Amino acid sequence: MRFLHTADWHIGKKLHDYSLVEEQKDAFEQIKQIAKEKAVDAVVVAGDLYDRSLPSETSVALVNEMLQELNLQAKLPLLVISGNHDSATRLATGSDWFKQTDFYLHTSLAEAFEPVEFADTQFFLLPYFEMQAARNYFETETLTNLNEAMKLIVAELEKKFDPAKKHVLVAHFFAVGSLKTDSETKLEIGGLDAVSPELFEKFDYVALGHLHDRNALKAERVRYSGSLLKYSISEAKRPKGVWLIDTDPFTCEGLELTPLNDVKVLCDSYENLTTEGYQKVGQHDYISIELTDEQPILDVVGKLRQYFPQLLDVRRKHKKNHAKKIIQVEQKTPLELFDDFFLQVTGKEPTKLQQKWARESLLEITKAGEPNETTQD
């Protein structure tokens, strides 16, 4: 049995207000191409097909088309679960009909215990579920954490094992020991919702969804596929892809997806970025800039956007110096601030006469702003 493991498509997701629809379509086409070229027997999608429980009509149309292309046109069996970003109820629409063409879409806990068999393998499709669903299923109100619930679930699943077959679990949760970064911390809900990967040692493979880094967990047989695209700046250096799994003998090959437009972080000076730097990235790449300059630059975002049309943000590398400067600024008199400003804009110190004009103008402004005091002038 050979299958592709993907997850976390998050169709409809935006990056800093930029729509990623074209990038999502392109990445999907690559997955479809890989599936055909590698002649897989099935495609596994481990949850979060949508980015929101109430997706837009555009997102609904796109996901419908993707699933139709894979299953009905390319005749690929599909093994899909709902993730925490999907509405299980909405995603389930049509699932009773999908089975006829080997498209298995499980959206409720109870369905996890109905193995789907393909060739030499039993697949168990365990969707994302809330604790209360586990309490209801096992008829116990004392379940307090996901790891305990998962122990009960695994025990139930193992009872369904056909010893003559391989056993693959498809699931969507946060696994203890997963590598944390800025991006992934957001995804973790808390200690009570973390599952120990050791629970699954009797499975031949566990195809996970939830974390966006495909290398989040350092385990040979328990893997996150990672997201379809880089969905945050913190993922800029994390390549995206799918796992190609063979069950007998077990092999796992990582295949990369090349984004239509990449997410990149550039750390350089304004001078370099606007002369050579911008030529080193794609015109439509999504760019986050870390400026090495220390001096202020007027309308720096507007100016950089001319070179990087899909600019995500501009940060300063030397934040501490800047913070210090702000404190210094607050302690200066208005005339001292004028001298600093004049120097920055013109590159020269103001002359004695210019300082006099500034002082007189400042007095005028102060008077005009405080009419009650003019009589005391």
Next chain:
Amino acid sequence: MRFLHTADWHIGKKLHDYSLVEEQKDAFEQIKQIAKEKAVDAVVVAGDLYDRSLPSETSVALVNEMLQELNLQAKLPLLVISGNHDSATRLATGSDWFKQTDFYLHTSLAEAFEPVEFADTQFFLLPYFEMQAARNYFETETLTNLNEAMKLIVAELEKKFDPAKKHVLVAHFFAVGSLKTDSETKLEIGGLDAVSPELFEKFDYVALGHLHDRNALKAERVRYSGSLLKYSISEAKRPKGVWLIDTDPFTCEGLELTPLNDVKVLCDSYENLTTEGYQKVGQHDYISIELTDEQPILDVVGKLRQYFPQLLDVRRKHKKNHAKKIIQVEQKTPLELFDDFFLQVTGKEPTKLQQKWARESLLEITKAGEPNETTQD
């Protein structure tokens, strides 16, 4: 060919804030029962399955279950179109898979021109569409009204006619000449969106959705099925049901649905309603009351709700008299108003002594309420 014609389920619709889910489930069960008992070859649903383009999860789950029960469990072929209340995109989810079990769900204009053939009949499923969709389809920007668009559509459809077969159109629009009442006026969008039923004379039957009164149009072969339930007070006296159609020879039989809880208008006095009247309706019926009483009754809605738990509204039959009385009231002195009030509450005129007490109390109140005038007392 024998089929049931229903439409305008409006799943999720509320009546004056009351959920109608239980009534909708019950009416659907009756349709399923009729379909089985009458051994129909198919069920036609002519649009507006949902009440809103963005239905709640509860509504999605209910519609999914209904369609699954009819098509997969009862093995009934389904011929369904989207109406103006449905989101065509959302409703289309799964439709590519539905065909495998003879469930034809058309949600775009182009699909109308792909006839669905069952036994001796060609069905043309024309969903609700916007004028711009017709302009795009026929590649003409000059189309200005629906009747013109429909002429082009009918001409196209007639080209697809197999002369050896019967021809049934399923559509969702406002037909010229339909009987208008309070409820239906709301549904008509305007003269530009009205279609002449004469256009369809070459069809053996036109199964319409949109108007909620099954008798809205007085034509033998062009009919509205009407809604699943009474969805407004103005429909209280309009029975709901489905049409049972035989194509050869053509017969059309009206079959009524009995609502789990009915919508009724009661026109009676407070006295009668609270002694005998309330016993003549179901405890959970939705009641609109037209009071024949002319005198005011304190907290009349609160009191009536004790007898009619699902009270929709309370109106007065003698509105004009009331308006006159209000004018009279405004012209009376406070003491005259006291005399009237005393009479209404006690049923007797106040005695001279009672009138004196009232006068003195009124003086006291006037004083206390106008402190600035006490010095002039």
